[in-house]
Amino acid sequence: MSTVSSPTRPARVARGRPAGARLQDWLPRLVLSPSIAISLFFVYGFMIWTFVLSLTNSRMLPSYDFVGFAQYARLMTNERWWVAATNLGIFGGLFVVICLGLGLLLAILLDQRIRQEGALRTLYLYPMALSFIVTGVVWKWLLNPGLGIQAMVRGWGFEDFTFNWLTDPDMAIYTLVIAAVWQASGFVMALFLAGLRGIDDSIIKAAQLDGASLPRIYWRVVIPCLRPVVFSAVMILSHIAIKSFDLVVALTGGGPGYATDLPATFMYTHAFTRAQIGLGSASAILMLGGVLAILIPYLYSELRSRKHG
Amino acid sequence: MDNVIRRRTPAARLARALLLTVLILAALFYLMPLVVMLLTSVKPLEEIRAGSLLALPMNPTFSPWVKAWGEACTGMRCDGVSVYFFNSIAIVIPAVLISTTVGALNGYALTKWRFKGSELVFALMLFGCFIPFQVVLLPMAQTLGWLGLASSRAGLVLVHVIFGIAFTTLFFRNFYVAIPNELVSAAKLDGAGFFRIFWRILLPVSAPIIVVSVIWQFTQIWNDFLFGVAFSAHDTQPVTVALNNLVNTSTGVREYNVDMAAAMIAALPTLVVYVLAGKYFVRGLTAGSVKG
Amino acid sequence: MAALEIQNVCKDFGSERVLKDVSLSIDSGQFLILVGPSGCGKSTLMNAIAGLEPVTSGSISIAGDDVTWHTPADRDIAMVFQSYALYPSMTVRQNISFGLEMRKVPKAEREAAVERVADLLQISQLLERKPSQLSGGQRQRVAMGRALAREPKVYLFDEPLSNLDAKLRVEMRTEIKKLHQRLGTTIVYVTHDQIEAMTLADCIAVMRDGKILQLGSPDEVYNNPVDMFVAGFMGSPSMNFINATLEKQGEQYHVRIATPGQDDLVLPWPASREQPEMSEWVGKAVVLGLRPEHFSEEDVRLGDAAEGTLFNASITVVEPTGAEILIQLPLGDKEVTARVGPKCKVAAGETLALRVDMGMGVLFDPDSERRLA
Numbered sequence: 001m002s003t004v005s006s007p008t009r010p011a012r013v014a015r016g017r018p019a020g021a022r023l024q025d026w027l028p029r030l031v032l033s034p035s036i037a038i039s040l041f042f043v044y045g046f047m048i049w050t051f052v053l054s055l056t057n058s059r060m061l062p063s064y065d066f067v068g069f070a071q072y073a074r075l076m077t078n079e080r081w082w083v084a085a086t087n088l089g090i091f092g093g094l095f096v097v098i099c100l101g102l103g104l105l106l107a108i109l110l111d112q113r114i115r116q117e118g119a120l121r122t123l124y125l126y127p128m129a130l131s132f133i134v135t136g137v138v139w140k141w142l143l144n145p146g147l148g149i150q151a152m153v154r155g156w157g158f159e160d161f162t163f164n165w166l167t168d169p170d171m172a173i174y175t176l177v178i179a180a181v182w183q184a185s186g187f188v189m190a191l192f193l194a195g196l197r198g199i200d201d202s203i204i205k206a207a208q209l210d211g212a213s214l215p216r217i218y219w220r221v222v223i224p225c226l227r228p229v230v231f232s233a234v235m236i237l238s239h240i241a242i243k244s245f246d247l248v249v250a251l252t253g254g255g256p257g258y259a260t261d262l263p264a265t266f267m268y269t270h271a272f273t274r275a276q277i278g279l280g281s282a283s284a285i286l287m288l289g290g291v292l293a294i295l296i297p298y299l300y301s302e303l304r305s306r307k308h309g
Numbered sequence: 310m311d312n313v314i315r316r317r318t319p320a321a322r323l324a325r326a327l328l329l330t331v332l333i334l335a336a337l338f339y340l341m342p343l344v345v346m347l348l349t350s351v352k353p354l355e356e357i358r359a360g361s362l363l364a365l366p367m368n369p370t371f372s373p374w375v376k377a378w379g380e381a382c383t384g385m386r387c388d389g390v391s392v393y394f395f396n397s398i399a400i401v402i403p404a405v406l407i408s409t410t411v412g413a414l415n416g417y418a419l420t421k422w423r424f425k426g427s428e429l430v431f432a433l434m435l436f437g438c439f440i441p442f443q444v445v446l447l448p449m450a451q452t453l454g455w456l457g458l459a460s461s462r463a464g465l466v467l468v469h470v471i472f473g474i475a476f477t478t479l480f481f482r483n484f485y486v487a488i489p490n491e492l493v494s495a496a497k498l499d500g501a502g503f504f505r506i507f508w509r510i511l512l513p514v515s516a517p518i519i520v521v522s523v524i525w526q527f528t529q530i531w532n533d534f535l536f537g538v539a540f541s542a543h544d545t546q547p548v549t550v551a552l553n554n555l556v557n558t559s560t561g562v563r564e565y566n567v568d569m570a571a572a573m574i575a576a577l578p579t580l581v582v583y584v585l586a587g588k589y590f591v592r593g594l595t596a597g598s599v600k601g
Numbered sequence: 602m603a604a605l606e607i608q609n610v611c612k613d614f615g616s617e618r619v620l621k622d623v624s625l626s627i628d629s630g631q632f633l634i635l636v637g638p639s640g641c642g643k644s645t646l647m648n649a650i651a652g653l654e655p656v657t658s659g660s661i662s663i664a665g666d667d668v669t670w671h672t673p674a675d676r677d678i679a680m681v682f683q684s685y686a687l688y689p690s691m692t693v694r695q696n697i698s699f700g701l702e703m704r705k706v707p708k709a710e711r712e713a714a715v716e717r718v719a720d721l722l723q724i725s726q727l728l729e730r731k732p733s734q735l736s737g738g739q740r741q742r743v744a745m746g747r748a749l750a751r752e753p754k755v756y757l758f759d760e761p762l763s764n765l766d767a768k769l770r771v772e773m774r775t776e777i778k779k780l781h782q783r784l785g786t787t788i789v790y791v792t793h794d795q796i797e798a799m800t801l802a803d804c805i806a807v808m809r810d811g812k813i814l815q816l817g818s819p820d821e822v823y824n825n826p827v828d829m830f831v832a833g834f835m836g837s838p839s840m841n842f843i844n845a846t847l848e849k850q851g852e853q854y855h856v857r858i859a860t861p862g863q864d865d866l867v868l869p870w871p872a873s874r875e876q877p878e879m880s881e882w883v884g885k886a887v888v889l890g891l892r893p894e895h896f897s898e899e900d901v902r903l904g905d906a907a908e909g910t911l912f913n914a915s916i917t918v919v920e921p922t923g924a925e926i927l928i929q930l931p932l933g934d935k936e937v938t939a940r941v942g943p944k945c946k947v948a949a950g951e952t953l954a955l956r957v958d959m960g961m962g963v964l965f966d967p968d969s970e971r972r973l974a
Contacts, residue, residue: 031503050445129583246549290441509688
């Protein structure tokens with residue numbers, strides 16, 4: 001018969017599990033260990049390594065003569081670095097804002113029961129499948145004053161039309177914005193569209209019953225619901241902006257002069273072609289700092305919302 | 310926003326027409342570069358110099374494609390982008406397969422065999438998705454040298470696997486997290502072990518995420534330029550690097566049609582993947598970037 | 602020899618102890634139900650028995666073998682999961698035979714076992730389907746078939762019916778009962794549904810906060826609850842707890858219930874249910890537990906032959922359920938629920954003569970909530 005058995009404690013069971021069971025316990029860790037090792041060495045180890053290099057006076061080859069933060073001091077007085085950093089501010093800021101605006105607009109327009117939605121979505125998004133090199137090559141051709149858009153519009157009879165940003169040191173940075181927006185805004189549209197589709201339909205129905213007009217519903221009800229999407233999109237876009245390297249190389253080559261240098265190209269040029277490994281490392285570490293400055297608040301809010309959600 | 314009764318007023322119709330116009334204009338904006346690229350690539354040079362960007366070719370020719378594929382000069386050599394196209398293929402295939410396999414096993418171990426610290430391990434690996442790769446370039450170059458893999462395709466495969474694992478692990482982890490743990494419990498009670506459960510229970514239902522991971526890795530690695538330019542030599546460089554060299558080769562006459570044909574060649578594989586599996590491509594983008 | 606014996610099992614998740622010194626044992630062929638509110642530790646206990654969660658201390662033996670540190674596969678148990686956990690990529694046939702295949706049972710025997718359970722559960726026509734092509738009830742059967750095919754020493758059922766709709770749940774409940782009677786299997790069954798517990802079990806363990814509060818037959822648990830929690834948890838509608846005072850006149854104990862605006866109701870406590878310690882509670886506040894069925898409408902045909910005390914109740918709510926009528930009335934400082942026959946003519950706002958049968962009433966300590974008598 002079933003009874004609550006007497007409270008006499010039996011001799012404590014030996015903690016040993018059969019060998020097979022022990023192996024099963026360790027297999028997951030064993031399977032993960034190469035990846036963990038790779039991550040520790042190739043990500044974290046390399047970050048430290050680069051940081052160490054940034055404290056040395058390495059030029060052509062890595063040397064380990066430490067000069068403290070001298071390379072960072074050099075960077076701070078390096079005009080080209082400031083051009084690159086300012087460019088990143090202009091490029092990144094415009095790129096993020098325009099992508100968000102355009103992406104949101106297209107997503108909302110596409111959300112109006114458009115019959116050809118599938119085809120349009122495909123068209124908006126395909127640039128994201130291309131390499132930034134291809135994007136750069138194409139836009140370089142389009143923006144070429146002699147044969148590109150400028151020539152085409154002049155050919156239509158607008159003889160005074162000028163669109164020579166690619167060769168104008170003051171305007172060249174904006175050509176990067178155009179090409180990058182062309183490539184990434186469709187993706188932002190897809191993010192927003194997914195967000196719109198994820199909104200509980202009954203909220204919108206309730207707003208309609210309350211008598212709100214469609215634009216008002218979007219402005220007051222729908223867009224506020226998209227806050228998390230905006231957050232993710234900003235995060236991804238700024239990440240793309242900071243990493244932008246291939247686009248600059250292919251579209252402007254950093255020029256005219258170094259007018260369109262970005263930190264990513266600055267780092268590459270100094271570390272690999274101008275034999276300034278120390279300076280290049282310092283700029284890489286600053287880039288990492290930039291990414292972390294965006295990432296940490298993002299992850300923090302993400303974790304917080306998950307705990308509260 | 311379905312099932313809504315809308316008023317059919319003239320104003321509403323006008324709004325609707327306006328809406329469609331904006332959408333179509335936007336489509337033209339996205340489409341134009343591809344169209345121009347395609348048109349230019351089949352025009353003879355004289356037509357390009359004389360005519361307008363969007364003019365249809367009067368004497369379409371495929372010779373730019375042929376030249377781009379087999380004869381165009383990329384830096385020092387003049388045998389087209391075909392060699393580099395195959396370099397890219399030789400790099401992409403092993404790198405995609407290895408990183409997807411490792412990512413699948415990682416995701417499985419992290420979700421279905423949780424242990425103390427498994428969340429920390431995941432966070433640790435996830436960080437690899439976010440670092441700017443400039444921060445690993447110099448040490449990587451030196452390490453590849455030590456491993457005897459400098460400027461080799463194997464070296465590039467290694468680099469892409471290393472930095473791809475973070476993404477593939479993320480994909481599989483997020484996919485497997487949604488699969489009920491009870492399935493694994495049931496299989497344990499049935500007597501299956503770690504690998505058997507993976508092979509017989511998890512893998513047969515993983516097709517969608519495998520497709521996502523393969524497509525993501527394929528496009529990422531195919532489109533890579535930074536690692537390609539930093540870690541390859543003339544004979545091992547991937548097609549993106551070759552394309553850039555071809556376009557920026559300053560010797561001789563600029564052959565825009567050949568440039569565009571080469572760009573098309575470099576873009577075609579990922580475009581084809583996008584057209585064939587766009588749904589999975591989008592899912593990869595959103596999973597890879599929005600996560601969780 | 603017990604089919605399953607659990608001794609002093611504790612389980613910690615981090616610093617939280619979710620199983621607190623749990624001990625129980627059941628004989629071969631018994632049907633044990635673990636019941637309790639969510640978070641009471643019943644599923645954790647189930648997982649500990651299955652070997653899916655290692656215990657922090659204590660021991661578990663199955664058929665006399667200590668299996669505390671055995672892998673789930675080595676314990677010779679089968680489990681039916683709440684979500685059924687059917688392998689989505691396999692057909693029903695493969696699902697059922699997978700466990701046998703893993704144990705390297707020859708193919709012919711596997712086939713025979715599949716046919717046997719398919720017949721038993723009437724799922725022969727479903728064998729080539731995938732789980733996604735099955736209805737909820739069919740999945741449930743397949744999940745049971747998968748467990749039955751292995752003929753393990755102990756079956757574990759983890760809330761197997763909670764994903765079914767109400768009608769199917771009742772059908773499957775009967776089916777499980779029939780299977781158990783027919784096959785004589787040893788079953789541990791987790792549920793939060795006390796009706797399932799009452800109808801299926803040979804033995805019920807009521808759990809709360811990681812402890813077994815009471816282990817006993819359904820009748821014991823229902824009629825002799827050890828405390829107010831068990832009393833309130835088992836039975837629907839649940840037991841009424843009425844604040845009262847215990848009194849003694851001569852040798853006779855009484856329970857006095859003061860209802861505002863009404864005369865006090867004084868109920869004699871049956872001599873057969875007297876407990877020695879009741880004398881310490883005379884004049885003190887107690888809680889009287891009365892189930893709805895301990896009330897009944899006055900039956901004029903019985904007249905004075907009827908047991909229990911008669912009183913006039915002013916009815917506030919009437920809820921006919923078809924088979925019976927539930928009524929609410931103020932008694933003590935709260936409203937209580939009583940159950941009367943379906944033919945009873947009563948409406949809210951009326952007064953009804955009700956009889957209280959104290960033969961099954963229970964008394965609790967209002968502070969510790971332990972049972973007094």
